[in-house]
Amino acid sequence: MSTASPAAPPADTDAARAATRESLEDYTLRFAPRSYRRWGPAVVATSALGGIAYLADFSIGANIGMAHGTVNALLGIGVAAVIIFVTGLPLAYYAARYNIDLDLITRGAGFGYYGSVVTNIVFATFTFIFFALEGSIMAQGLELGLGIPRPVGYALSTLMIIPLVIYGMKILAKLQVWTTPLWLLLMVIPLVYLVATHPESVSQFFAYGGQAGEGSPDLASVMLAAGVCLSLMAQIAEQIDYLRFMPPRTDANRRAWWTAVVMAGPGWVVFGALKQAIGLFIAVYVIANLDPAASATANEPVHQFLGVYAEMMPAWLAMTLAVVLVVISQIKINVTNAYSGSLAWTNSFTRVTGTYPGRLVFVLVNLGIALALMEANMFDVLNTILGFYANCAMAWVVTVATDIGINKYLLKISPKAPEFRRGMLYAVNPVGFVSMLASALASIAVFFGAFGPGVQPFSPIVAVGLAVVLPPVLAVATRGRYYLRRSDDGIAIPMVDAEGNPSDVRLRCCVTGLDFERPDMLASARSGPDGEPLFISSLALATDRTGEHLLPADPPAPGRAGAITATAALSPARVNEPETEPATRS
Structure with a gap:
């Protein structure tokens, strides 16, 4: 899986990475992960x-x-x-x-x-x-x-x-x-x-x-x-x-x-x-x-x-x-x-x-x-x-x-x-x-x-x-029409575990190259170089000024290509790993 979107603006990538320095930023903009x-x-x-x-x-x-x-x-x-x-x-x-x-x-x-x-x-x-x-x-x-x-x-x-x-x-x-x-x-x-x-x-x-x-x-x-x-x-x-x-x-x-x-x-x-x-x-x-x-x-x-x-x-x-x-x-x-x-x-x-x-x-x-x-x-x-x-x-x-x-x-x-992620909500309800x-x-x-x-x-x-x-x-x-811009974030992996707690399964963000827990992630509207699905963190999406990663407001019918299986989404090496810089990974 590609670890970065080739079209992602460097300024947006830098801003998203800066916000992940949890020792100082303390999850300012996002879900607090289980790790x-x-x-x-x-x-x-x-x-x-x-x-x-x-x-x-x-x-x-x-x-x-x-x-x-x-x-x-x-x-x-x-x-x-x-x-x-x-x-x-x-x-x-x-x-x-x-x-x-x-x-x-x-x-x-x-x-x-x-x-x-x-x-x-x-x-x-x-x-x-x-x-x-x-x-x-x-x-x-x-x-x-x-x-x-x-x-x-x-x-x-x-x-x-x-x-x-x-x-x-x-x-x-x-x-x-x-x-x-x-x-x-x-x-x-x-x-x-x-x-x-x-x-x-x-x-x-x-x-x-x-x-x-x-x-x-x-x-x-x-x-x-x-x-x-x-x-x-x-x-x-x-x-x-x-x-x-x-x-x-x-x-x-x-x-x-x-x-x-x-x-x-x-x-x-x-x-x-x-x-x-x-x-x-x-x-x-x-x-x-x-x-x-x-x-x-x-x-x-x-x-x-x-x-x-x-x-x-x-x-x-x-x-x-x-x-x-x-x-x-x-x-x-x-x-x-x-x-x-x-x-x-x-x-x-x-x-x-x-x-x-x-x-x-x-x-x-x-x-x-x-x-x-x-x-x-x-x-x-x-x-x-x-x-x-x-x-x-x-x-x-x-x-x-x-x-x-x-x-x-x-x-x-x-x-x-x-729901708190950009793209899933209307601008104003x-x-x-x-x-x-x-x-x-x-x-x-x-x-x-x-x-x-x-x-x-x-x-x-x-x-x-x-x-x-x-x-x-x-x-x-x-009639509640302004609550959700989308009802599906494009990822088939469940949001919660068997006890109803936010899942700690990790996916890699295509903009920052870092791994984030499932509740923080959405599918990107962009595909990888070989057509593979990409994922983006809510953090990177918040600092994305191009809007190119936003999924369309009206999701496709069930069975769409954007909804992927857990097998395709996640390799065993990416489960329960710490959020580290891509340079530290093999």
């Missing part, structure tokens, strides 16, 4: 949950509680948590089962090959907003503990992440596993101390009415609080960036596999909701018992923990532990923000331009935007930024979850197996694309008061409601 996924379910889950060590939850909980009171804040946190869990479960399952990230899931869940670019931008925005938020919190800690000016602290919190995030999952898994025990200890001690030594703090907490003096439930306040919390909905995409490396599900590991998927997937929101409640609890204690004027800084985690630590130990040790907690938390989450953001930007840029600049370029781009936000002091307008962003995040995630849950499983209009835009724009209009102040707090309901209703309506209206 790379060597971690057990527990390690993957711990790595994914390590990414939720951010302190922003403490700020969010304090902010909404100080604005709307404890009762409304807790109800808002609960509403948001239920929505995030329900919508996150199908996404996490698809990522772990089929080993693809949320962008690849989105493509086949109603958006199309290019349609999901808009959701990638939404997700990239999430990563730099929350990187800036965590970087701001770290700078607050450095200023308080070491006297470092905040602008310098912003720069330090950004620059220190770059060397940690370059090497992707291999380094991130170790970092998250090693730092999680210390982080948990530093976070839990203050709560246990307060409840044990100051039991009256519990009643103070539930009686706190906030700026509005709301001691009883108020629907508008609950929804405003929920709207801020729902800005975290896009966190599921960061969880999925880890979950795509889950090992195959087998009878032997089924329980551990499902536990890891649920806990590290939608289960992140349980821990997030607890952190928001703890942040408000500590803030109320600091305001009520330590310094009535502390409301100016009670939403800053470093002041929250310092206030409690100072009652437990000497001042120097309290300051040290508060700074250590802030730094560890910032590193744990911001390596994830930088990593996931680089994947999102790179994926979109490569699809639109056919050029692969490398993931590291977009690590720097994402961090540059985040640093600019920090220097602009975004922390002071946190609620407004998060409330606005929540509308976009909800529109995207709920639309994808609806397509999976209703259009795939209930109506059976959307293909159940996820109106089912998801239109649903997401319509729900986002409508909820943003409500958020900014276009329909009056009485409706304004309910923008989350508008976003979620439209994102649930529109996808099935549009799927039925279009």
